[in-house]
Amino acid sequence: MGRDPAQIPTSFGKELRACLRCSLVKTYNQFTDSGCENCPFFNMDQDSDRVLDCTTPNFSGVIASMDPTGSWAARWQRIGKFVPGCYALSVTGVLPEEMAAICEYNNVRYVPRS
């Protein structure tokens, strides 16, 4: 495996949230504890309020991306360059402007996934 995989959700219920930028799916606690593997610049693990800003429970579908580079589905979902892990198929909502600014600041382009 090329890269360290992201955390795998520890539950399958309501506490799952998806990152608004990369659509990575983890539980709320996982986000607060270790942030988002693809979007470390959000520093969610430092500030749990960020988790609320940057992730949403409004997503649908889950794709477990095991081999992002080799997977057509991952490429199609625009998660081909992200770490292996569980992602949402579609995420509703957009990043708050402030967070979008952080993306920009870190030279990461933000394309809403909804």
Next chain:
Amino acid sequence: MGYKKYSDDEEENDDVEEEAEDVDDEEEEVEEEDEEEEEERSRKRKYKGSQFIDDVAEEDDDEDEEEEAPRKRRHRRASAFIDDEVAVASDDEEEEIEGEDDFIQDEGVEMIEEEDRGRKHHRSMLPEDDQQENVEDLEKFIQQRYGRHEYEEFEEAETTDVEQQALLPSVKDPKLWMVKCLPGHEREASICLMQKFMDMDMQGKPLLIKSAIALDHLKGYLYVESEKEAYVREAIRGMRMISQREVKLVPIKEMTDVLSVEKKSVDIDQDTWVRVKNGVYKGDLAKVVDVDHVRQRATIKLIPRVDLQVLALKMNEGLQKGGKDADMKNKPRPAPRFINKQELQDLKISVDTKRDPNHAGEYFEFFGGMQFKDGYLYKGVSLKSIDSNGVVPSFDELQKFQKPTDEGGTDSMGLPTALASKRRGQFVKGDAVIVVQGDLKNLMGYVEKVDEDDVYVRPKDKELKGSTLAFKDRQLCKFFKTGDHVKVVAGTHEGATGMIVRVDLGSVVILSDTTKEDLKVFTANIVESSEVTSGLNKLGDYELHDLVLLDQSTVGVIVRVEKDSCQVLKGTPDRAEVLTVKLRDMRKKLFDRNTNAQDRDSNVISLKDIVRVVEGPFKGREGPVEHINRGILFIHDRHHLENGGFLCVRGMWCVALGGSRNRLDRGGRQAHNNNFNGGFQAPMNYLQSPRRSPHPFHQGPGGHGGSTFGGRQMGRRRDHGLVGTTAKIRTGPFKGYRGRVVDATDHDVRIELESQMKVVTVRRDQLSDAVGSQYHNGGGASYRESPRYGAGSETPLHPSRTPMHPAFMTPMRDPSATPIHDGMRTPMRDRAWNPHTAMNTPLRDSSWDDANPSTWGNSGTPQYQPGTPGGRQYEAPTPGGRGWANTPTGSFSEAGTPSESSGPSYGIPASPYLIGTPGGPPMTPGVASYLPSTPGGQPMTPGTGGLDPTSPALGMGGLEIENKWGLPEIVVTVRKAGEEAQVGVIQEAMPDGTCRIALGSSGEGDMIIATHAELELVVPKKTDRIKIVSGELRRSTGKLIGIDGADGIVKMDDTLDIKILDMSSLGKMAAN
């Protein structure tokens, strides 16, 4: 191998004897799990999941909860498991390792610590980042650390829709396989596959699957992406929730469909309009006050459906329960109503007023376990129980939601948010729009192009001209100006058109073309259009302006048709009451074609008669009667702006206008009219029942048949003409009795006998022919008398109902047209037929004297001359007479062969007429003037006068004009005696009443001279250019933009005004 053990554990227990303890533990767990209850199972599953879940998570736990012994144990064991596997992979001393717990523990802890260190190092980057206050350093660091990512991601992020197409799967790509899994466990299955993949990867036996996809909307299936089916089978082996049997290949073409998930549009936000999905408030509109996305709950604001009385009862009864729930179920849900404090006090419901910390500490009223504010109910609900998808509150709902006490839109958020949930595709090219959101707010422009996401707008602003800007549709709002003519394309008023009279934010008020009422519609639902439609005019079997029965005693006229309901003007004359009635609430459609009512002067009013309201709230209104029901009239006054121009009045409040209906002079004039009307009616009846054609022979010198005759020939319906007359019974048990006719059909007559207080039914043929002859000797003379009994006023009605009229009328309008000119009927008859009176006058001596001397000799024409309003109609005869005089031969010959000129339907009435009158031939010219072949312009004109008393068109003064209406450029049909009709264009109208006409439809042919009598206007068609030949506007030109029955809608050239003029005053202009 290690994995095999792992999977076999779950399937075959016998196989694992030599397995390590912890594995056995696992096995036990699995067994336990199978036996346990559902909830238990889920807990276990989590527990089990955590065993093989990412070590990172566990490390966290280890770090944070070192002191928590039980948990630690679990973790250790889990780690040991992992360790075991690793050990299996690395060396073969599995038994040694697994043999002792202590050892394993140590090993495990060591492993964890080892791994942890690595992880810590890995993750320690981030905390350090934060400590670095220097942003530049941070940036630098990030770029170093994630530079590669960034670049890639950036590239990836640029994927546009087009490039997305380039990503379409090809044969080289891995394939998608569909496997079955336990319904409801799709996500779990995919996540477990991920976990398994990582575990196996760590063991150095990676699964060769690329991804696993669980769709929310597809229950019981999971997609696995892999190159080969065997890999998929390998991957799912041992997974409990995945069926091992079925692995189906998804065709390449369908692969994208799998992933094109419909966007979950649960976009519930503050101020979103939602609908409640279940419970008492099911379907009710609510507004989101607050959303907690984490807890998936929302506070919504609703109009309470609380039955306060029940609540009060409940509260006073205290905690008496039991059976109440059953009660609740059977009860209809309370109507939505705002809570009124006064009411609460009256019902002695105790109300707590408290601050709610959840809502910015605002004060709320609490009672009955509910929370209220300003009369609204505030309710906490799960996000799942409300639906925001496609919620488009109707105007009515919004208005209701707006508390009556709210002064003008405190809830103003309502409209824009309502607009936010508008449907896609509302903009079309050319729409004028205004930007309502973003930097370019208030920029105006026109839509240039619309695609999936964006609307491209060409700004109106000069400086920006030439550029096209893209906007999201939510940033735009259609822009309309007052005075724009628009069409409603959605909502309750769909299909209606009208002019904008007011523009508000997000909504406009339009003045409907049909109903002349104000409609409030959302701008999103309208498009600019020059089209004029009546909107919807049909709902089920009901059409606009139908008379419908609402309940046993209520009738109404449909004045507007909406999407699923109608607005019905109720038959309550005292006040205009409009109800919105659903289709199912309408009992049936009423046909009142043969009904009539009486006006103030006891004149009988039937449909299409023009009446003037002289009493009641609508005093002064006038118009044709559209419907009659139990003495109540529905009048259509086009100057009345409400309810589509419909008024409901009592018959007794009205006076019938025009024609013989005016009873100012109740004397012989009426009788005279009757006589002639009756006389001419006879032939008409033959149209209806031609089989009776021999009758006139039997009838003898027919004209005298009068109303009796006419009445008998009536079809199978009530013959009100006879009602009120006095009849004598000729034969049968009541022979010799005399009485008043109270009811009559074409077979039977009910007579109230004079000598006995009794009403008897006798066959019509048992009646004495000479009804009322005891008063008069001559049959014809009876008509003079009949008005006394009311018959006079009724008789004239017959013609108006007779289908004959149109047939007579039609030729005048347009020889080829079908007989549909309803509007013209009644007045026309009076006007049209009265000329006969005049024309007949010279014939009187020769043919009619014998039959009815009294009528003709004494009370003939002269008597009418002094008549006041009626006078008008008596002048009308003159042109008729003149027409006859002017073209004695031509008309005559034409009339002699009616069938040739106007077809059989015309011929039939004509013949009996001729037969019935001894003086047939001399009469003919009179008839002829109504034939298409005759100089028909003249009779038509007086008809006009009678038709619409309100129109300025023609009065008595029109006579001269009528005679010399010819104007240059008008297209006419020239009918010279003995020649074929030709079309020509008037070049010049001579003062002597003749016209110079160039033949040919555009005047290219020979010049001829013709008298007006030989000319006939060519009826203009829609969009024809016209010249007005009579009335105040004579000589004005315009364009005919519409035809409404007998009225033409004309756009004047000079003033650009729209005028409604009688068609007969419009001459078609030659095309240049």
